[in-house]
Amino acid sequence: MNLFLSTSLFNKYKPDLIHETYYSLQAVKSRNAIRIITLYDMIHEIFPHLFPRTDKTSANKKRSLQRADYIIAISNKTKSDLIRLLGVDPIKISVVRLGFTPYRKLIPVCKFRKPILHYIGFRKGYKNFEILERIFGKNHYLCKN
Numbered sequence: 001m002n003l004f005l006s007t008s009l010f011n012k013y014k015p016d017l018i019h020e021t022y023y024s025l026q027a028v029k030s031r032n033a034i035r036i037i038t039l040y041d042m043i044h045e046i047f048p049h050l051f052p053r054t055d056k057t058s059a060n061k062k063r064s065l066q067r068a069d070y071i072i073a074i075s076n077k078t079k080s081d082l083i084r085l086l087g088v089d090p091i092k093i094s095v096v097r098l099g100f101t102p103y104r105k106l107i108p109v110c111k112f113r114k115p116i117l118h119y120i121g122f123r124k125g126y127k128n129f130e131i132l133e134r135i136f137g138k139n140h141y142l143c144k145n
Contacts, residue, residue, distance in 0.1 A: 020068070023060035027067050037068040042081040062086060072096050 006028045010018070018028060019036045027035070044051055044058045051057070065071060065086060071093045073079040079093050 020064060023057065023064040025060055025063075027064075034069045035067060036070045036072065037064050038072045038074070039065065039078055039082060040074050041078055042085055045085050046081065068092070070094070074098050 010028055010033070015033050017036065018033045019038070020028075023037075039061075044055065044061065048058070065082070065088060069092070071082070071088065073082060073093050073095050074097060076095055079090070079095050082088050082093060083090055
């Protein structure tokens with residue numbers, strides 16, 4: 001359904017640029033549009049043993065990256081992994097880091113008894129979240145008023 005709607009909207013508006021989301025099985029058909037994709041990591045390719053054999057992420061990612069005119073990698077490591085693992089021409093890749101807002105502006109002013117850990121990410125095996133949680137402990141985020 002999404003592919004059908006996207007194709008019809010692209011045919012109507014005829015965009016010059018398409019920024020694909022994640023790794024689509026097939027490309028949205030749009031004549032002469034520049035196709036960009038953002039690459040977050042190469043985890044499925046580096047740690048294939050952590051994913052089910054039926055997982056199609058790597059195959060879908062490879063197809064999406066091959067049809068892309070340009071690739072945005074979120075780090076130099078992601079860029080180098082992409083070049084090393086899939087042989088993508090570095091000229092097609094730019095590194096654009098994800099943005100952030102300093103925590104001092106987000107957290108109310110208070111004195112912390114212990115350090116704060118703000119973990120953003122997938123919590124399955126390859127990120128070792130369980131080990132991090134066990135080592136860091138449960139009470140490191142308490143604020144002293």
